[in-house]
Amino acid sequence: MDTQELFRELTGFEPYDYQIRAWKNIEKIMENGGKAVIEVPTAGGKTETAVMPFLSGVYHNSWPVARLIYVLPTRSLVEKQADRVRNLVSGLLQLKGKSGEEAKKLAREVVIVEYGLEKTHAFLGWIVVITWDAFLYGLAAHRTVGNRFTFPAGAIAQSLVVFDEIQMYQDESMYMPRLLSLVVGILEKANVPVIVTSATIPSKLREMIVEGTEVITVEDGDKNKPSRGNVKVRVVEGDTAGVLNDIKKALEEGRKVLVVRNTVRKAVETYQFLKGELHDILIDPSDALLIHSRFTVGDRREKERALDSARLIVATQVVEAGLDLPNVGLVVTDIAPLDALIQRIGRCARRPGEEGEGIVLLPVEDDIESEKVVRGLSELKKKVGKDSVVFATVTNTKEYGRVAEVHYGEDKKDSVHVGDINLARKILGEKKGRRNPKLPKDLYIIPYSTAPYDPLVLLTTYDELSNIEEYLNNTAKAREALDKVYRFHYENNIIPREFASAYIYFKELKLFSAPPEYELRSRPELYMMLYPTSEKKMEKLNMNRIIRISYDRNRLYAWKKDEIIVGRLREIWGETSRDVAGWEVQKTFTPSPYGIYAMNPSYYTQELGFVPGTLGSKDDIDTSNERGNSNSKEPSEDSTEKSAGNTSKKMGDQGKQVSLERWGVRV
Numbered sequence: 001m002d003t004q005e006l007f008r009e010l011t012g013f014e015p016y017d018y019q020i021r022a023w024k025n026i027e028k029i030m031e032n033g034g035k036a037v038i039e040v041p042t043a044g045g046k047t048e049t050a051v052m053p054f055l056s057g058v059y060h061n062s063w064p065v066a067r068l069i070y071v072l073p074t075r076s077l078v079e080k081q082a083d084r085v086r087n088l089v090s091g092l093l094q095l096k097g098k099s100g101e102e103a104k105k106l107a108r109e110v111v112i113v114e115y116g117l118e119k120t121h122a123f124l125g126w127i128v129v130i131t132w133d134a135f136l137y138g139l140a141a142h143r144t145v146g147n148r149f150t151f152p153a154g155a156i157a158q159s160l161v162v163f164d165e166i167q168m169y170q171d172e173s174m175y176m177p178r179l180l181s182l183v184v185g186i187l188e189k190a191n192v193p194v195i196v197t198s199a200t201i202p203s204k205l206r207e208m209i210v211e212g213t214e215v216i217t218v219e220d221g222d223k224n225k226p227s228r229g230n231v232k233v234r235v236v237e238g239d240t241a242g243v244l245n246d247i248k249k250a251l252e253e254g255r256k257v258l259v260v261r262n263t264v265r266k267a268v269e270t271y272q273f274l275k276g277e278l279h280d281i282l283i284d285p286s287d288a289l290l291i292h293s294r295f296t297v298g299d300r301r302e303k304e305r306a307l308d309s310a311r312l313i314v315a316t317q318v319v320e321a322g323l324d325l326p327n328v329g330l331v332v333t334d335i336a337p338l339d340a341l342i343q344r345i346g347r348c349a350r351r352p353g354e355e356g357e358g359i360v361l362l363p364v365e366d367d368i369e370s371e372k373v374v375r376g377l378s379e380l381k382k383k384v385g386k387d388s389v390v391f392a393t394v395t396n397t398k399e400y401g402r403v404a405e406v407h408y409g410e411d412k413k414d415s416v417h418v419g420d421i422n423l424a425r426k427i428l429g430e431k432k433g434r435r436n437p438k439l440p441k442d443l444y445i446i447p448y449s450t451a452p453y454d455p456l457v458l459l460t461t462y463d464e465l466s467n468i469e470e471y472l473n474n475t476a477k478a479r480e481a482l483d484k485v486y487r488f489h490y491e492n493n494i495i496p497r498e499f500a501s502a503y504i505y506f507k508e509l510k511l512f513s514a515p516p517e518y519e520l521r522s523r524p525e526l527y528m529m530l531y532p533t534s535e536k537k538m539e540k541l542n543m544n545r546i547i548r549i550s551y552d553r554n555r556l557y558a559w560k561k562d563e564i565i566v567g568r569l570r571e572i573w574g575e576t577s578r579d580v581a582g583w584e585v586q587k588t589f590t591p592s593p594y595g596i597y598a599m600n601p602s603y604y605t606q607e608l609g610f611v612p613g614t615l616g617s618k619d620d621i622d623t624s625n626e627r628g629n630s631n632s633k634e635p636s637e638d639s640t641e642k643s644a645g646n647t648s649k650k651m652g653d654q655g656k657q658v659s660l661e662r663w664g665v666r667v
Helices: 005-013 016-033 046-059 075-095 100-110 132-139 152-157 177-189 203-210 240-252 262-275 299-308 338-345 378-385 421-430 456-462 465-473 477-486 486-493 497-509 555-560
Strands: 037-038 067-073 110-114 127-131 160-164 194-198 215-217 231-236 256-260 289-290 313-314 328-334 355-361 391-399 400-408 415-419 443-446 527-532 546-552 565-571 578-588 596-598
Touching: 005 016, 005 075, 005 443, 016 037, 016 046, 016 194, 016 215, 037 046, 046 067, 046 160, 046 194, 067 075, 075 100, 075 110, 075 127, 075 299, 100 110, 100 338, 127 132, 127 443, 132 152, 132 177, 152 160, 160 177, 177 194, 177 203, 194 203, 203 477, 231 465, 240 256, 240 328, 262 289, 262 313, 289 299, 289 555, 299 391, 328 338, 338 355, 338 400, 338 456, 338 465, 338 477, 355 465, 378 456, 391 443, 391 456, 391 486, 415 421, 415 456, 415 486, 421 443, 421 497, 443 456, 456 477, 465 477, 527 578, 555 565
Parallel strands: 037 194, 037 215, 067 127, 067 160, 110 127, 160 194, 231 355, 256 313, 256 328, 289 313, 328 355, 415 443, 527 596
Antiparallel strands: 391 400, 400 415, 527 546, 565 578, 565 596
């Protein structure tokens, strides 16, 4: 039974033409090392494409590689993907003679999940579904003698490594794509077979990661190729209240509804609003589900498993990719970067014959002068009376704070700034009492809050909203649009100092030596962990009670002042310095990243998660972004461990731009 026949047995479907091409390539690299790159639209079967050659080796007991390591950019994708792979493994084991019950039990044992909270990354399963953070630190930071196993690197060297959903690695400084490219290069040199998959790979990421490798994709001449249902997309000026009837109609027709908000606060507010308004439709408690990054690990896992049965899902960016939700008939989403919108609306009508609708919400405030309001870059050009933009960037100014700076000429005076509605309210509030207060001449306003994204990427995205239907099915067109959306981010980009540190870390890393004294971060941002508890001392921590968010020193101080954070958890050491006898809450502490902080449990519920303050408060903005600033995706719950090494060696230039010439890096 070859790979094609095994696929038919396990799925009941005929393989697509691109899958057959991909399998031949993957089987080749499993034998000789190398890289395969797969770019297929959402719902195109990328998971089965990546894992089937490995499963074929297991079926025939040939084992061309020891294991498969499936790396995902966010923790939210891991559980669902692991379940999907377990179903395939269970089917395979039944083909080999196991009973259904035996096969399911064994599949759970051989397909393991690693988030990075484990003391060691042993990578002991047939298939390891793992976060990017846990994989990186398993490869590098934990390869040292001492409290950690020394063999994760050896386990990786004998594996087939899959990096899925790589479009989600994009961030404002291109730190994660650079780091991913560095890691892929290291694996390639070691002859480790690598698969890279994505729905759409922007050209800059292609340049960094693909590097001349042929991209396997759906071709025009393919006879059997992925197809999906019909999705109609429209833009609505307003909030969820304005599309309440659309949501109600979809639910009454038996279709699943997915509502995606850009911040945790908005998601919680929307969930409570819709539950109240639709109480006569959402009768069963399991009908409505809220999911975001500020749940404990255990509660989050349970919510991910309940996604299939829920009729109404209100979420943040955690559902953008990797989830095959059945029968989603309506997706309602805040405006977001174009790649995020493609992923969000791509959850809808994923199968042939299904009909679906996507609604992009564009909140509009009418309390500022209309001549100052701009939604897209094209509208800005019309208002300033210019045909083109020479240069644009996101910058922090003394007058306005973080804004987009758009230049339409070579002279410095030929520029304007663009902020959001919050900036307009701040400036006009400071002028309160004056007759006819006006905004500054050089400032234009996006009529909604852009958080957590930067204003420039939303300006460029707006101009592409009318074509999203086409981008769902055409990766080439989608890539062209993404290149336009991120054009200025690519042009402005410089090498961040953190990447220089990561690069040198790998250069100096030796298998059996102590780790280099350089910092290695999996992401550009830092993180911290919260632990809901009323106890002052405990014997051990329940890792399922951890909440992981990005580190924000000012916010942590505010939470400490408001007694939301009651202290920092510190180890109580036993007789030897290597034995932790327990944990205690240290009330006096100096905030710092990577710590575990005791949180007042009254601010946490299983239904709503961690919601500090009161709804509608200043705490609305979720700074714990999964992908940095420009197109950050969801709170950085995935930075799961302390950065490897330390920062005792100075990197020279204290700014962002760092020279790597002495290390032979061409940038």
